[in-house]
Amino acid sequence: MGPRPVLPPAVLVSPLLYEPCPLSVMPPGEVLGGTTYYPPLVWDAGLLSSLFPAGGEAAGGPAPGLDLAALSSEEDEGKSSGPPSPASAPAAAERFRCAQCAKAYSTFAGLSKHKQLHCDAQARKCFSCKYCEKEYVSLGALKMHIRSHTLPCVCKMCGKAFSRPWLLQGHIRTHTGEKPFSCTHCNRAFADRSNLRAHLQTHSDVKKYQCKTCSRTFSRMSLLHKHEETGCSGAR
DNA sequence: CTGGGGAGGGGGCCC
């Protein structure tokens, strides 16, 4: 990004001076084409093999060579504190086994719910962006991300484009000079809530970000990082 | 060099 344009601080403009965000901000054809999101593109052999490295057991069978005893003790959720006895673990209860963590269920529904809640986080990350390498667990998240490429919200004053309406709203304030967020300590006002929050740190004796070496605190993570990068002397 | 303000981006949550 180039240098930001320097604008007069208190120019009052109508809210109608910027382009309202179109309801449908997704480019219909090219970007959201059927080949963009649909599983056939995403669920390729590479992904499947990465998700189910042992291969072939996705339908429920135990992975060959998998140490089930070692794995099952890990994600027990406290339901079996002791070693399983043959009587308490009938073969029927292990008919459906999670390919990710090897936890066994007596019904397919039980396995499905488990996978949905715990073990398919990676598997559900299956919506790929056409413009970059990012992947998302839901179409909604992907659509939101694609906005950062298409930038559908355009400022009518300067033509700058933003991914989301509220980002544009914040930008409009740089034209209007509106600063709705006030500091209760010094009455200084800010256009952005995050910047007010950062400012509030300056009123605090103990800042939020602390150096582990010298225990000095900083109002911002970036300041702490700078402090650490330039070499903490270890003394306050 | 440090601290702070301004501006903007991305993910997640809630309605």
Next chain:
DNA sequence: GGGGCCCCCTCCCCA
């Protein structure tokens, strides 16, 4: 599912 909002973070610039 989509939009609004919040939170966290980063980068740039300046005193």
